[in-house]
Amino acid sequence: MNIAFTTQGPDLDSPMDPRLGRTRYLILLDDETGDIQTVDNTAIDDVSHGAGPRTVQKLVEMGAAVLLTGNGPGGNAAEVLEQTGIEIYVGAGEMTAKEALEAYKNGALKKHGGA
Amino acid sequence: MKIAIASGKGGTGKTTLATNLAAYMAESGSVVLADLDVEEPNSGLFVRGDLLVGETKYKMIPEWRGDTCEHCGNCQTVCNFNAVLSMADKVMIFPELCHGCYACSELCPTESLPMKRHPMGELKHFRAGQLDFVESRLVIGEEQAVPLIRQTLDYLSAGFSEDVPWILDSPPGTSCPVMEVVKDADLVILVTEPTPFGLHDLKLAVETVKHLDKSYAVVLNRFGIGDDGVLRYCEDESIDLVTRIPNSRAIAELYASGQLLYPVVPAVARAVADVADFIGNHLTGRRP
Incomplete structure (x- = not known):
């Protein structure tokens, strides 16, 4: 399964970025093979509006099934995410990506929306 | 003649000046007052009249047609x-x-993004004696003020001569909505207060109107509080300081109860007369 992280740096030791749309990096982890794919999202700074949907689109292209993040999506990003079926877990904004992964596996992250 | 009442800082008294000035000037001739702070118009709290026109304003947005789309991504x-x-x-x-x-609609190879009307706000036109009051109000959730401001100015252009003074109550700040109001104005009155914050944002507003090559002058509201920074700035920069409105509890109480000030408060009557004279002189000065 592909698990995506919003992070401030390019590897799993990096602190999480609490923001979704304007996250610095997106990291995708295949938890079966351990393969990692990193996307530099910093160019989003040049986007004044609509950052959320653009970043979600990248998540879709990367093939994310689960997203671990901090604050959760804004209105526009949530609207796109609803169409994608990506599960979102929030509350990992103060962790590193590795810690967020552990928290997710232990069921310590809150699922956004739904039940 | 179009007179924009603007400010850098919010809450300095744009609406107070605009409504009192317009009502005062309407005692001796026709005046148009437009509240173009479409995100939170409040001139209407102070100006009452008979509703002449109420209409929905639309912007055009694309609507996707899934049956013909080929998902080329061009849009x-x-x-x-x-x-x-x-x-x-x-x-x-x-x-x-x-x-x-x-762009997306016109450049779609399969015409799968036809443009449709999308309601963005309500325009209302009231009349009270010689005062025509027009206000527009953005629908909650709409993010863009500029298209509604533009359409409201178009409404004014279609209905009123520019020989009549137009008092344009502008949004605060120095961003796009303000520029939209100010760029067509013949004169910009910048309302500020004698505080460090008022001075800071006045400087930004002055830079903006200078950049747009506009005639401008300053009205200092709530005079008596704060410091003399604004006075010194206007003096150093040779900016016309048209008048000062004193800080007063009586003014705040009248304002809070939705009343015009100049009929009751002599200091405000003098101030609006000063501004009206300044506008009159400016108008005369422009004509050969």
Whole structure:
């Protein structure tokens, strides 16, 4: 399964970025093979509006099934995410990506929306 | 003649000046007052009249037709505002982000993005004696003030002669909505207060109107509080300081109860007369 992280740096030791749309990096982890794919999202700074949907689109292209993040999506990003079926877990904004992964596996992250 | 009442800082008294000035000037001739702070118009709290026109204003946004779309992604590529998202199996439109430029619609090879009307606000036109009052109010959730401001100015252009003074109550700040109001104005009155914050934002507002090559002058409201920074700035920069409105509890109480000030408060009557004279002189000075 592909698990995506919003992070401030390019590897799993990096602190999480609490923001979704304007996250610095997106990291995708295949938890079966351990393969990692990193996307530099910093160019989003040049986007004044609509950052959320653009970043979600990248998540879709990367093939994310689960997203671990901090604050959760804004209105526009949530609207796109609803169409994608990506599960979102929030509350990992103060962790590193590795810690967020552990928290997710232990069921310590809150699922956004739904039940 | 178009007179924009603007400010850098919010809450300095734009609406107070605009409504009192317009009502005062309407005692001796026709005046148009327009509240163009469409995100939170409040001139209407102080000006009452008979409703002549109430109409919905629309902007044009694309609507996706899934049956003909070939998912080429061109719509997203050409959109400068991230208002169109081309996903694998569908196209999503974000109406609040759309600037109505038609690019996605016109450049769609299969004409799958026809433009549709999208309500963005309500315009109301009231009349009270010689005062015509027009206000527009953005629908809650709409992000863009500029298209509604533009259409409201178009409404004024269609209905009123520019020989009549137009008092344009502007949004605060120095961003696009303010520029939209100020760029067509013949004179900009910048209202500020004698505080460090008032001075800081006045400087930004002065830079903005200078950049737009506008005639401008300053009205100092709540005079008596704060410091003399604004006075010194105006003196150093040779900026016309048209008048000062004193800080007063009586003014605040009248304002809070939705009343015009100049009929009751002599200091405000003098101040609006000063501004009206300044406008009159400015108008005379412009004509050979």
